[in-house]
Amino acid sequence: MNDDLEALRERLRTTGELARDKGEVWVEKLGPELSALPKGTVVAINCATGEYVLGKTRLEAADAFEKRFGKTLGWVHEVGGGVFLGGGIV
Amino acid sequence: MRSGVVFSWGEVLSDIIGHVDARNRPIILLPLPNDEDGLLVTVDTGFSGQLLIHDADFPRLKCELTDLRVPVELADRRTGVLAQARGRITWFGESLAVDILVATTERSYRAPPDEPTALLGTGLLNPNRLIVDFASRRVVISREE
Numbered sequence: 001m002n003d004d005l006e007a008l009r010e011r012l013r014t015t016g017e018l019a020r021d022k023g024e025v026w027v028e029k030l031g032p033e034l035s036a037l038p039k040g041t042v043v044a045i046n047c048a049t050g051e052y053v054l055g056k057t058r059l060e061a062a063d064a065f066e067k068r069f070g071k072t073l074g075w076v077h078e079v080g081g082g083v084f085l086g087g088g089i090v
Numbered sequence: 091m092r093s094g095v096v097f098s099w100g101e102v103l104s105d106i107i108g109h110v111d112a113r114n115r116p117i118i119l120l121p122l123p124n125d126e127d128g129l130l131v132t133v134d135t136g137f138s139g140q141l142l143i144h145d146a147d148f149p150r151l152k153c154e155l156t157d158l159r160v161p162v163e164l165a166d167r168r169t170g171v172l173a174q175a176r177g178r179i180t181w182f183g184e185s186l187a188v189d190i191l192v193a194t195t196e197r198s199y200r201a202p203p204d205e206p207t208a209l210l211g212t213g214l215l216n217p218n219r220l221i222v223d224f225a226s227r228r229v230v231i232s233r234e235e
Contacts, residue, residue, distance in 0.1 A: 015173070023159070059188075065156075074157055085163065
């Protein structure tokens with residue numbers, strides 16, 4: 001395995017864990033506010049501040065997130081349920 | 091059978107043709123802008139996103155990683171976290187911006203050249219028609235206007 005891949009893998013793993021830890025707390029805090037949004041709305045939450053932007057798709061939410069917050073870690077919450085990956089990843 | 095594309099009339103692309111491989115996986119060759127080889131993908135109706143790749147294949151797709159992380163629900167009700175990236179594919183003859191989820195798993199390896207590199211999910215299939223004919227080993231995605 002090359003060093004670039006190892007670095008990428010480590011970066012994705014650590015940012016994923018951090019985003020989940022912070023993101024789930026914000027989703028809990030923002031609960032009533034978020035659940036009032038239309039089903040299917042994509043919410044991209046700034047993990048540091050709890051501020052968020054909305055999109056109809058993940059791409060739209062990602063664009064809005066970068067425009068508003070720049071380079072900062074975010075957590076995606078999809079109202080009514082998010083990505084299902086039946087085959088699974090182990 | 092070779093995966094390919096079909097023009098119905100003029101330059102309007104109506105069908106994407108693939109095949110069922112020896113492991114009974116529905117496979118299509120997804121054209122990529124500025125990449126002659128394209129991307130071999132498994133059509134997975136159990137995946138609700140658009141495209142999913144493993145980190146080992148991330149450089150191959152020339153996509154851009156975002157700072158968003160996305161929770162996913164697995165079949166056994168466990169949850170995972172994937173990174174979100176954006177990229178472009180050629181879909182029914184037209185360039186399309188797509189949402190790509192990147193999985194990080196230890197011990198995963200880069201897909202061999204003749205093996206599918208990604209999963210294509212219902213986020214791309216919807217609202218089109220998918221036919222997987224195991225009898226004829228043929229896969230057809232037809233555009234619904």
